[in-house]
Amino acid sequence: MSNTGDAHHTLVSVTLSNCKAQDAERVLAHLASEFPDRAPTEQGSGPSAERPTVWTAELDVSAGKSDGASGPGSDGTIEGPVSVSAQGVPHEVTAVRESLARAYGVEDAGSASGDQELDSQFTLTPR
Template structure:
């Protein structure tokens, strides 16, 4: 469950902090800036939260990943669809499944280099 006022929470595992930053930056055109960029090079899981609002549609590629990254996006159904579509345009993405609650949705994607 996301915190009140939060539109999208992104959890990333696999890859490096640099890979996590590329994924988060790919979402910025659609959602605006996150609370903070993943920077801990020792972390095995990175998280970013995007508040309601944001800019227009995503443009172009965010760069190549060094390793596969598992991404879980959680938020409103509209935000999760928007994030999934944005990531699928920016990276090679494989849908790993979706679960829905009353007002939130969660989708897992595998992004590959």
């Protein structure tokens, strides 16, 4: 029997928005140093006031800390706030939030719980 269906349950979808590209890259570098990333992507038409850019990543939280070296900018320094949405199994979403809280200030913006899923919104702030 294959466990490919089980792996899906450990993925956390993370979306970053309302921030500078440099700050989003730093947050993604931090997450990549903690959890294996399954293809980060940038969506949108580029940074502008009318059309904000959104960055997404799917993190394999069950795999634990990545063995790779931290990427550039993973020192936790961001210039301004970063809006974050994390969606997945509650325990894994909590692990992602706790990892980010070790590197950034975190202000909760709300959450919604489903049967077996949590959608959590928060804002990262510079320390």
